[in-house]
Amino acid sequence: MKRFENKVAIVTGAASGIGRATAIKFAEEGARVVLADIGDFSDILNEFEKFLIPNSQFLIQKCNIGERADVVNLINTTVETFGHLDYAVNCAGIAGKVSKPVHEYPEEDWLQQIQINLIGTWYCVKFQLEQMMKQGGGNIVCVSSAAGLVGQPENSPYAASKHGVNGLVKSAAIEYATKNIRINAICPTAIETPMIMHGRRKLAENPEALQQAINFQRMKRMGHPDEVADVALWLCSDQSSFITGHCMAVDGGAFA
Ligand SMILES: NC(=O)c1ccc[n+]([C@@H]2O[C@H](COP(=O)([O-])OP(=O)(O)OC[C@H]3O[C@@H](n4cnc5c(N)ncnc54)[C@H](O)[C@@H]3O)[C@@H](O)[C@H]2O)c1
Numbered sequence: 001m002k003r004f005e006n007k008v009a010i011v012t013g014a015a016s017g018i019g020r021a022t023a024i025k026f027a028e029e030g031a032r033v034v035l036a037d038i039g040d041f042s043d044i045l046n047e048f049e050k051f052l053i054p055n056s057q058f059l060i061q062k063c064n065i066g067e068r069a070d071v072v073n074l075i076n077t078t079v080e081t082f083g084h085l086d087y088a089v090n091c092a093g094i095a096g097k098v099s100k101p102v103h104e105y106p107e108e109d110w111l112q113q114i115q116i117n118l119i120g121t122w123y124c125v126k127f128q129l130e131q132m133m134k135q136g137g138g139n140i141v142c143v144s145s146a147a148g149l150v151g152q153p154e155n156s157p158y159a160a161s162k163h164g165v166n167g168l169v170k171s172a173a174i175e176y177a178t179k180n181i182r183i184n185a186i187c188p189t190a191i192e193t194p195m196i197m198h199g200r201r202k203l204a205e206n207p208e209a210l211q212q213a214i215n216f217q218r219m220k221r222m223g224h225p226d227e228v229a230d231v232a233l234w235l236c237s238d239q240s241s242f243i244t245g246h247c248m249a250v251d252g253g254a255f256a
Contacts (some may be wrong), residue, residue, distance in 0.1 A: 002030030003048040003237060008082040010074065012065055012124060013092030017193030018143055020047070021225035025054045029233065034078045036063040037092065044061040051109045065092045065120030074204050075127045084135050086126040087236040091143040093117045093161075095199040099154035110157040118159035122168055125183070129176065137180035141235045142169050143228070146251060155200070162187075166247045173245025181247050182244040189251040191214055191223040218253030 009026045013019030024047055027031045035044060041060050048058060061080050063070040078085055094116045096188035097109055121142055123138040132138030147155060148162030177182065190213040192197055197204040202212055214222055231250050236239055249255050 002028075002160075004029045004031035004087075004233075007031045007086040008034070008078065008084055009087040009089065009236070010034040010036060010078055010128070011089045011091060012036045012063070012074075012145075013090075014058040015041050015044050017091070018191060018225045018228045018232075019091030020044050020091070021037040021229035022091060023058075024048070024051065025226070025229045025233055026087075027051065027057060031057075031087070032082050033058045034061055034074070034082070035059065036061045036065075036074050038062070038064045038200060065090075065124055066116045068123050069091070071120075071123040071127050074124075075131050085128065085131045085138060087139050087237070088124065088139075089141045089143065089232045090121050090124045090128075091232075092120065092193075093143065095195050096155055096158050097200060099200060101154060102156045105156060113157040113161050114164075115164045117158065118164040118168075121165050121208070122123055125168060125172060129172065129181065129183075133176075133179065134182050137235045139181065140172075142183070142185045143232070144169070144187050144247060146187050146189045146249060146254065148247065149186065149187050149249060149255070153179060153225075164170060169247060170245045177244055182235075184238075184240075184243060184245065185229055186235070187247050187249045188223060188229060189249070189254045190214070190226050191225055191228055191250075193225055196222075216254055217251060217254060221252065223252060 003133040009031045010025040011019050014023040014035035028146045041127040063074045145162040148166040149160040172183045203210040
């Protein structure tokens with residue numbers, strides 16, 4: 001029997017990076033997976049085909065987590081299709097477009113990061129909890145960031161949104177600790193995904209910034225999306241049954 005056989009998992013941000021790796025691992029370990037994303041699903045669908053994941057085992061759901069109605073629809077469709085919701089790994093998120101100090105940061109970008117990373121994650125957690133309360137249990141993991149643990153110069157909206165996610169996770173963990181619902185956050189440093197390679201710091205085009213990002217970890221390398229996905233699945237599993245409200249650095253020793 002596979003570890004997540006007969007279980008149902010939502011993964012937001014499933015089309016790319018950490019969410020993609022998490023969705024593949026859930027499917028490989030037997031879960032029925034709801035792939036939620038605002039983007040293009042063609043790459044993850046190819047992967048599912050490669051791993052011979054049957055169509056009956058997954059559902060594609062176009063969803064902007066920053067829109068309340070989309071998130072309500074995501075949870076409702078999941079339950080209509082698969083009957084219940086055991087796990088949610090909330091990976092969907094955005095990085096800032098620019099590096100600027102607080103007083104110069106473009107207001108529109110500031111608000112958008114809060115809308116997606118914090119308010120969008122809150123919508124997900126809120127409606128996932130509502131369903132898990134109806135069922136009598138469940139398990140949520142939010143992919144936050146090292147920028148949720150310490151400040152990040154010239155990246156204040158991202159850091160503020162991720163500190164917010166950690167506050168949400170810790171508060172919810174206490175509220176639901178006796179309700180058979182666990183909720184934890186993962187706080188990665190640099191993980192090699194499209195966000196970091198082509199996002200704000202464009203590491204793919206900037207060897208100096210790339211080396212800086214690599215050196216930040218004591219292991220002198222970036223993390224792989226699979227290394228975050230493994231932690232997410234472990235936090236969902238019974239192997240972490242006494243852990244809730246934790247904001248876990250996945251950082252190659254950066255904060256040691
Ligand atoms: N890569 C890193 O170094 C790193 C470090 C720390 C934290 N994180 C966090 O990990 C999470 C995943 O990031 P990633 O590195 O895999 O990035 P990524 O860009 O590869 O993947 C993010 C996915 O989220 C989706 N998404 C964006 N906005 C959305 C929305 N409004 N609704 C639904 N889906 C949306 C994108 O389409 C994309 O598929 C993010 O929350 C990010 O902040 C990443």
